[in-house]
Amino acid sequence: MRVQETPHKPRRQESNEPRWLRPDQEEAWISLTGVLLKLPFALDADLRQQAGIGHFEYLILSVLSERGDHTMPMGDLATLANSSPSRTSHAVSRLEAKGWVGRQQDALNGRFMLVRLTEDGFAFLQSAAPGHVATVQELVFDSLDVEQVKQLDGIAKSILSRLHSHGHWPPPGTRPPSGKDSGAASA
């Protein structure tokens, strides 16, 4: 960003005046951009090295593991993993090839595809989790005090809320989540 493209708050656009960023917003935006580009890379690299799996695939296993029966319909999985149906389906295919998840049609409604975490998948997750949690602690939380953690949560939730209400999410091809699960994977 350097979002304002600042070189010149150029000649105002003839028609309607653009709203440039305030200096403090500008600075925060540059910092945020750094996090947006670097942190996912670091998480991915670390996880891939420690566990041979990407951040997003890990997230899928993690989401599944939180269900009592370790099973969830594809669409809900996509929503909770903050992703598109397509991306989720591809990732599930990869995980299936490793034997860590299985697919089966929903017996009650054949349109739903149920994704299930296998025992091997669960065992893998258990082995990978401590290392990943340690990395998250080290990279994100060790440097934040209790107050900042609360602030971070509030700020992130504000942004996510805007994203949804202004139609920048979800991506095309997504169905409205079933039940009360709207918005962020926030619980």
Add this chain to the structure above:
Amino acid sequence: MRVQETPHKPRRQESNEPRWLRPDQEEAWISLTGVLLKLPFALDADLRQQAGIGHFEYLILSVLSERGDHTMPMGDLATLANSSPSRTSHAVSRLEAKGWVGRQQDALNGRFMLVRLTEDGFAFLQSAAPGHVATVQELVFDSLDVEQVKQLDGIAKSILSRLHSHGHWPPPGTRPPSGKDSGAASA
């Protein structure tokens, strides 16, 4: 995420006890993960639709435009764009194909490759900037008060600082930035 893989703060690892996340950290982490996955997608999609260019390529043009001569060595560009030399080189090639940047060897030291924003590239940037800035305002800053902007900047800078000091950045193949430009693209 759901980083703790919470299903079970399982039997503690035999050797050394993993540090799970506190509940407030857990919640903040889920929120942050949502931002990490959704915001870049939204920025990319919006920019690609409004201007036919990706977020990262836009960032490159933007960084170049801030130099008085609209020119910068490849390595510095990579650092300021929060990226790897390889990714930056690929992106510059794409921009070059569009005629928006040019490459030329540094006359004084032939190892450096100077990247220059062309007039067409600058004109494009000027046309794309207002729309992009408006999106950033809408998605990120419209919902944050002055206090939160300051908090966000502090939190992001803390995370970036950790990333660097713990060796999770920069990516392999990067040279130490020239001069005082270490760390985040923070100004």
Add this chain to the structure above:
DNA sequence: GAAGATTGAAACGTCAATCTTA
């Protein structure tokens, strides 16, 4: 026909290997 999910091709990012200049 609409909802849910998948597929394949194209675009992008990463990694390791290579090339060039100093």
Add this chain to the structure above:
DNA sequence: TAAGATTGACGTTTCAATCTTC
């Protein structure tokens, strides 16, 4: 031989088109 940069192959993500079930 080291620094800076590039290249190509490979893996992942996106987008649009398709398939299946209701």
